[in-house]
Amino acid sequence: MNEQKRYFSRELLSWYRANRRDLPWRRHSNPYYTWVSEIMLQQTRVETVKPYFERFIALFPTVEALAEAPEEEVLKAWEGLGYYSRARNLQAAAREVKAQYGGSIPDDKAKVSALKGIGPYTAGAIMSIAFNRPEPAVDGNVMRVLSRYFRLHDDIAKAGTRAHMEHLAQELIPEGCASEFNQALMELGALVCMPKSPACLPCPVMEHCAGRIAGEELMLPVKTKAKPPKPELRYAAIVEGAGEHAGKVLVRQRPDTGLLARMWELPHLLAPKTGGLLDLREEEAMEALRHGMQSEGVRLKPIGHWTDAEHTFSHIHWQMRVYRCVIEDTSSGIAGGKYAWIGPEEMERLAFPNLFLRLLHAYFAERRQNG
DNA sequence: AACTCGGGGTA
DNA sequence: TACCCAGAGTT
Numbered sequence: 001m002n003e004q005k006r007y008f009s010r011e012l013l014s015w016y017r018a019n020r021r022d023l024p025w026r027r028h029s030n031p032y033y034t035w036v037s038e039i040m041l042q043q044t045r046v047e048t049v050k051p052y053f054e055r056f057i058a059l060f061p062t063v064e065a066l067a068e069a070p071e072e073e074v075l076k077a078w079e080g081l082g083y084y085s086r087a088r089n090l091q092a093a094a095r096e097v098k099a100q101y102g103g104s105i106p107d108d109k110a111k112v113s114a115l116k117g118i119g120p121y122t123a124g125a126i127m128s129i130a131f132n133r134p135e136p137a138v139d140g141n142v143m144r145v146l147s148r149y150f151r152l153h154d155d156i157a158k159a160g161t162r163a164h165m166e167h168l169a170q171e172l173i174p175e176g177c178a179s180e181f182n183q184a185l186m187e188l189g190a191l192v193c194m195p196k197s198p199a200c201l202p203c204p205v206m207e208h209c210a211g212r213i214a215g216e217e218l219m220l221p222v223k224t225k226a227k228p229p230k231p232e233l234r235y236a237a238i239v240e241g242a243g244e245h246a247g248k249v250l251v252r253q254r255p256d257t258g259l260l261a262r263m264w265e266l267p268h269l270l271a272p273k274t275g276g277l278l279d280l281r282e283e284e285a286m287e288a289l290r291h292g293m294q295s296e297g298v299r300l301k302p303i304g305h306w307t308d309a310e311h312t313f314s315h316i317h318w319q320m321r322v323y324r325c326v327i328e329d330t331s332s333g334i335a336g337g338k339y340a341w342i343g344p345e346e347m348e349r350l351a352f353p354n355l356f357l358r359l360l361h362a363y364f365a366e367r368r369q370n371g
Numbered sequence: 372a373a374c375t376c377g378g379g380g381t382a
Numbered sequence: 383t384a385c386c387c388a389g390a391g392t393t
Contacts (some may be wrong), residue, residue: 041388082377110382119390139388186388195386196382259376313377354378
């Protein structure tokens with residue numbers, strides 16, 4: 001190994017020992033904490049994860065507790081965090097760990113990698129952080145740091161690049177210090193070698209950083225940009241209950257797979273296309289909503305426009321127009337367990353994506369004010 | 372290799 | 383606005 005690499009490992013480790021953040025999942029050495037935190041941290045910032053992690057561990061303190069919990073409670077604990085398959089995969093894996101390994105996460109990379117929701121990065125993170133095994137844990141942070149320090153122009157959006165980075169990252173791990181070193185690499189990316197404005201002056205390895213020396217720290221890493229989310233106009237119904245359902249609204253559970261799987265939502269549908277024009281007149285929109293809901297067995301009458309809402313996912317942008325509706329025919333009932341009438345109390349048990357969480361809170365707040 | 376899967380922070 | 387974030391699973 002050359003001097004640039006030895007310098008990097010030595011100085012980074014030393015810097016980390018003096019600058020490591022006090023994070024909830026670092027307070028105790030517990031492979032379950034490492035596991036839960038790493039799943040939550042996928043594509044999610046540290047500050048966002050902190051309160052979720054605290055609540056999650058309080059609710060499900062051990063692998064067994066998580067394995068034995070109802071899935072709805074796990075989804076509810078994940079509400080608002082996004083990428084909800086992470087929560088379902090985490091619990092499925094916890095059940096596997098309980099059944100196959102007596103509740104202890106195996107100190108074995110192949111077995112850890114085989115668990116649901118654990119890919120190359122998370123397997124490396126668990127093996128290194130929890131068990132101090134010299135495995136690379138290459139995420140976006142690490143690829144950015146390595147791209148800059150070694151001045152690598154490989155496109156980090158390409159799959160092949162990660163393999164190269166993993167080889168390099170593994171080589172850099174100091175003997176017996178995998179846990180600290182891998183966390184140091186990510187800590188540097190988060191605190192110093194940031195995406196937009198890297199703080200090179202206080203950086204512990206700036207002296208031999210090839211990217212900075214070449215004046216390329218702002219152009220690295222090279223990454224092809226993602227295509228913009230596809231816009232979708234949607235019509236949603238806020239259905240006000242009457243009679244025994246007074247004060248409640250109609251909600252619907254999403255299918256078992258796909259976007260927001262098994263989460264609850266306001267009933268809504270994709271607006272029919274109108275010969276190139278995306279927008280419809282108000283009456284036509286309400287008719288489309290009535291007709292679409294009727295085909296699902298829900299007979300309702302839109303009364304008028306209530307509010308608009310927008311929400312952007314990674315690949316879709318929803319523009320949602322929400323209409324006040326009343327139920328037309330309660331005698332037919334709402335078929336299946338897919339629909340439910342809920343008030344503010346029932347809301348506390350069902351898991352909603354943030355878009356609908358905000359709409360429901362706004363609606364119930366409005367009801368409390370207007371009576 | 373490309374697409375699917377949330378939500379929010381930040382410049 | 384645009385980009386990014388302690389990525390994984392599916393096709």
